[in-house]
Amino acid sequence: MIGDAIKRTRERLVKLKRQRSTQRRQRERRDTFNISLVGYTNAGKSTIFNALVKARAYAADQLFATLDTTTRQLYLGAAGRTVSLSDTVGFIRDLPHGLVDAFQATLQEAVEADLLLHIVDSSNFEFPEQMAQVQRVLQEIGAEGIPQILVFNKLDAVDFDRRPAVLEDCYEVEGRMVPRLFVSARSGEGLDGLRSTLSSTVLAAVETMTPDPTIELPSELP
Ligand SMILES: Nc1nc2c(ncn2[C@@H]2O[C@H](COP(=O)(O)OP(=O)(O)O)[C@@H](O)[C@H]2O)c(=O)[nH]1
Ligand SMILES: [Mg+2]
Structure with missing residues (x-):
């Protein structure tokens, strides 16, 4: 009987531990600025992710090379802040059966x-x-309202006569003007520009997120 009780208590402990770590992760997510890389499969998400955090997520010319999300801390010197950066799988339509759960x-x-x-x-x-x-996928999952920055990658592979005159501008996405940057994750061109755009975007967003400490809340309810 004692052996049984020990076993049950151990199992409860394991479960509690798991709940704790899930809650901690949720808390951490709330307290940090979270950036997710999205885009069509093969656009270069993992390569850019690696270039930004200098990690080694798997970049390959194949569908679904990465099925689970990789998240790393990214220090933005110009903002004096660390943000969390998540690589995701490509947003391709008509997912093969059985992969849907993994994508969720x-x-x-x-x-x-x-x-x-x-x-x-x-x-x-x-x-x-x-x-x-x-x-369309962003709309389906309810993420269409999240601010975006367009990163036009593979600039090194664009024909010389199609090369854009300026590497930073705005581009219309469904009636909205969205900031756009041209980069090459392969050659590294434009990545410094991307880092500084991230820094200023994060700073601006964090300023509006932080509550004004000069506003006093009533200490007692009437
Ligand atoms: N020419 C060129 N190829 C790139 C660039 N960035 C990524 N690639 C290649 O594009 C393919 C897909 O990259 P990957 O990062 O796995 O794309 P993901 O599916 O969006 O994560 C790989 O073969 C990369 O080496 C780039 O800036 N220029
Ligand atoms: Mg990838």
Whole structure:
């Protein structure tokens, strides 16, 4: 009987521990600024993620190379802040049966983000359709209202005569003007610009998020 009681208590402990760590993770998410990389499969999300955090998430020319979300802390020197950056799987339509559950977790990260980096393969002639598909998925999961920055990647693979004159501008996405940057995760071009845009965006967002300490709350309810 004592052996049974010990076993049951152990099991309860394990369960409690798991609940605790889930709660801690949720608390941490609330207290940090969360950025999620979204975009069509093969746009270069994992490569940009690696370049920004210098981690080694798997980048490969294949569908669904990464099924689960990878999250790393990213220090933005210009903002004097650490944010959390999440790599996600590609937002491709018509998911193969059985993969939907695996995608659910990664899509959840996107919904809970404070900012979405929408990565686009600018060397692919079908990028407008791919962007539209990503927007549709964002809408389906209720993430269409989250602020976005468009990162037009693979600038090194864009033909010389199609190269944009300026590397930072705005681009219309469903009637909204969204900040856009051209980068090459491969050559590193534009990544410093991306870091400084992230810093200023995070600073501006955090300023409006932090409650004004000069406003006094009533200490007693009438
Ligand atoms: N030419 C070029 N290829 C890139 C660039 N960024 C990523 N790639 C390649 O595009 C493929 C897909 O990259 P990956 O990061 O796995 O894309 P993801 O599916 O969006 O995560 C890989 O073969 C990368 O090496 C880039 O800036 N230029
Ligand atoms: Mg990837």
